[in-house]
Amino acid sequence: MPAHLADPDRNPSFTRGLFLGELREELLHPFPELGAEESESLNAVLDAFRAFAKETIDSRQMDHDGRFPDAVRAGIAELGLMGVNIPEAYGGFGGSAIVSNRVFGEIGATDPALAVYFGAHQSIGCKGITLFGSEDQKQRWLTKCATGELVAGFCLTEPGSGSDAQAMRTMAIPSADGSHYVLNGQKMWISNAGYAGVFTVFAKVPTEVDGKKKDRVTALIVDAHAPGVSLGKIEEKMGIKASDTRSVTFENVKVPMADRLGEVGQGFKIALEVLNSGRLGLAAASTRGAQVVLEVALAHAKQREQFGRPIGDFGMIQHKFAAAAVDIYASDAGWMLTAGMVDRGGIDFSLETAACKVFASELVFRAANEALQIAGGIGYSKEYPYEQAVRDARINLIFEGTNEIQRALIALSGLQQPGEELKALGKAIRDPLHSMGAIGHYISGRAKKQFDRPDFEHVHPALASEAGMISENIRDLALAVERTLFRHGKDVIERQLDQERLANAAIDIFLASATIARATWAVNKAGGPEHAVADLDMAKLFVPAASRRARRAIRAIDRNQDERLVAIAKRAMESGKLTVTVPTDR
Numbered sequence: 085m086p087a088h089l090a091d092p093d094r095n096p097s098f099t100r101g102l103f104l105g106e107l108r109e110e111l112l113h114p115f116p117e118l119g120a121e122e123s124e125s126l127n128a129v130l131d132a133f134r135a136f137a138k139e140t141i142d143s144r145q146m147d148h149d150g151r152f153p154d155a156v157r158a159g160i161a162e163l164g165l166m167g168v169n170i171p172e173a174y175g176g177f178g179g180s181a182i183v184s185n186r187v188f189g190e191i192g193a194t195d196p197a198l199a200v201y202f203g204a205h206q207s208i209g210c211k212g213i214t215l216f217g218s219e220d221q222k223q224r225w226l227t228k229c230a231t232g233e234l235v236a237g238f239c240l241t242e243p244g245s246g247s248d249a250q251a252m253r254t255m256a257i258p259s260a261d262g263s264h265y266v267l268n269g270q271k272m273w274i275s276n277a278g279y280a281g282v283f284t285v286f287a288k289v290p291t292e293v294d295g296k297k298k299d300r301v302t303a304l305i306v307d308a309h310a311p312g313v314s315l316g317k318i319e320e321k322m323g324i325k326a327s328d329t330r331s332v333t334f335e336n337v338k339v340p341m342a343d344r345l346g347e348v349g350q351g352f353k354i355a356l357e358v359l360n361s362g363r364l365g366l367a368a369a370s371t372r373g374a375q376v377v378l379e380v381a382l383a384h385a386k387q388r389e390q391f392g393r394p395i396g397d398f399g400m401i402q403h404k405f406a407a408a409a410v411d412i413y414a415s416d417a418g419w420m421l422t423a424g425m426v427d428r429g430g431i432d433f434s435l436e437t438a439a440c441k442v443f444a445s446e447l448v449f450r451a452a453n454e455a456l457q458i459a460g461g462i463g464y465s466k467e468y469p470y471e472q473a474v475r476d477a478r479i480n481l482i483f484e485g486t487n488e489i490q491r492a493l494i495a496l497s498g499l500q501q502p503g504e505e506l507k508a509l510g511k512a513i514r515d516p517l518h519s520m521g522a523i524g525h526y527i528s529g530r531a532k533k534q535f536d537r538p539d540f541e542h543v544h545p546a547l548a549s550e551a552g553m554i555s556e557n558i559r560d561l562a563l564a565v566e567r568t569l570f571r572h573g574k575d576v577i578e579r580q581l582d583q584e585r586l587a588n589a590a591i592d593i594f595l596a597s598a599t600i601a602r603a604t605w606a607v608n609k610a611g612g613p614e615h616a617v618a619d620l621d622m623a624k625l626f627v628p629a630a631s632r633r634a635r636r637a638i639r640a641i642d643r644n645q646d647e648r649l650v651a652i653a654k655r656a657m658e659s660g661k662l663t664v665t666v667p668t669d670r
């Protein structure tokens with residue numbers, strides 16, 4: 085049995101394993117696949133949505149009007165989509181993570197603002213109730229969310245507390261008779277606020293532990309129409325304009341004790357768990373969105389002729405399509421593999437959802453931008469979908485945890501276990517006579533790490549050289565992790581440039597691993613490499629490129645110009661001027 089499954093202290097997480105130099109290959113195979121029945125019901129849902137979308141959804145009009153027509157929201161609810169990933173027991177469709185995210189992807193590709201409506205409701209708005217609600221809460225709230233009778237919203241961000249959610253100021257004070265909380269505070273940027281019937285709200289509850297006062301983040305289910313709840317004006321946004329985004333103010337709102345979600349102090353954990361699943365939906369929707377906008381550009385590139393040939397014949401245009409196709413293949417592999425982990429249960433997938441979110445959100449923004457470039461002048465016109473696609477795609481790098489925060493999360497979470505092991509070693513070194521075993525174990529482990537690379541055992545031989553590249557990356561990442569920890573100890577928390585490099589390497593290694601797992605599955609299913617040429621081409625382009633990026637990131641931990649970089653940034657921050665004076669200026 086692999087060490088991390090036998091040992092409860094070693095986390096069953098693929099990406100955390102990478103930081104230890106471990107290849108947890110059993111988490112990659114079998115690549116998730118739908119059974120016949122599940123596939124049939126998914127396709128029925130997708131077909132029904134597509135038919136509805138063709139008739140009813142006019143993305144450009146919704147962007148122009150800054151709202152969804154009532155028929156669109158009613159239709160989505162009628163199709164049962166408001167409850168796709170809500171368990172059947174509470175009136176939902178009970179879709180697995182793969183099915184729900186595939187549906188989410190289709191909605192995102194049709195209209196990104198609608199995906200935000202759908203995601204804010206289901207992936208985050210009422211997800212806390214699904215994951216942590218009591219039976220009574222699920223009966224009272226979730227059943228209505230499943231039918232769309234109630235639209236849900238998620239209230240975490242505040243004017244003074246964005247990435248630093250712990251800094252929130254919203255307070256929930258227990259009433260004297262203990263029957264309810266009195267909620268006061270303001271939340272910002274709340275998607276679905278104008279439509280919402282229920283909010284999951286995060287607030288601090290004052291507590292006393294060992295005589296010390298402490299305010300602890302707690303989750304509450306709040307009736308959006310309760311006295312004291314008021315909404316700000318609709319935010320005018322760059323993109324996803326039809327999505328309703330507002331501030332929400334709570335002024336002496338009475339929240340029954342029965343509507344506290346989980347325990348006092350459990351709120352931060354609930355928010356993180358909820359956002360974990362939200363990020364996967366965002367990745368699925370971004371990936372499908374990237375594909376759709378480039379397919380519009382593809383049709384244009386086939387018919388638009390310049391210099392007597394379709395522009396799609398030119399190498400530079402072909403490069404754009406192929407590079408995006410390969411990244412879309414990898415991104416799909418990443419979110420599907422992660423959704424499979426969610427469905428298998430018992431696997432920590434938090435770093436994988438963060439990796440998928442970062443990769444897919446940057447992919448869709450790049451893809452929309454490239455599609456616009458391929459379209460040329462018309463790409464810049466409001467008559468065509470490209471400019472809206474660029475505007476709509478941009479938000480994905482910001483919400484559900486900015487990509488900077490996701491990178492820090494991946495690196496610092498990944499460093500946790502190696503950090504603890506080195507700390508234990510540090511203790512052993514201070515008491516060598518009693519710790520020869522531990523020190524010997526470390527030295528032999530290190531020597532092994534230096535030369536051995538963890539080899540893939542279940543990858544198809546047609547992908548052997550790509551598997552070898554990833555193996556080397558994993559070994560090199562673990563050695564770099566160790567050097568970083570030796571060099572900086574706990575100060576690594578301040579070393580954001582190294583965190584970014586470690587995270588970038590881990591993201592690429594995870595996606596490359598997911599890609600060869602997907603391609604292996606495709607080759608086996610097709611009955612041999614000669615029948616899966618398109619899949620192999622994708623994997624054989626993505627993996628070496630991702631591996632090269634990972635190698636460069638790891639190398640830069642030791643060889644970089646960080647001091648100079650920080651000096652330039654600090655000088656700019658102090659002077660308020662970004663660069664030195666241009667010779668023409670005074």
Ligand SMILES: Cc1cc2nc3c(=O)[nH]c(=O)nc-3n(C[C@H](O)[C@H](O)[C@H](O)COP(=O)(O)OP(=O)(O)OC[C@H]3O[C@@H](n4cnc5c(N)ncnc54)[C@H](O)[C@@H]3O)c2cc1C
Pocket residue numbers: 204237238239240241245246247248272273274275276321329479482483484485486487488489492
């Ligand atoms: C359209 C839209 C919809 C939204 N919907 C919701 C919703 O439904 N519910 C909800 O609760 N919130 C929602 N949000 C809020 C969103 O999640 C936050 O905007 C996001 O988390 C960033 O917080 P902030 O805007 O305060 O930026 P800040 O936290 O101020 O960050 C600004 C910049 O600094 C960077 N930064 C901050 N801290 C660090 C650090 N430690 N290291 C490196 N870089 C750092 C960030 O990455 C970012 O680039 C929405 C936002 C938008 C724009």
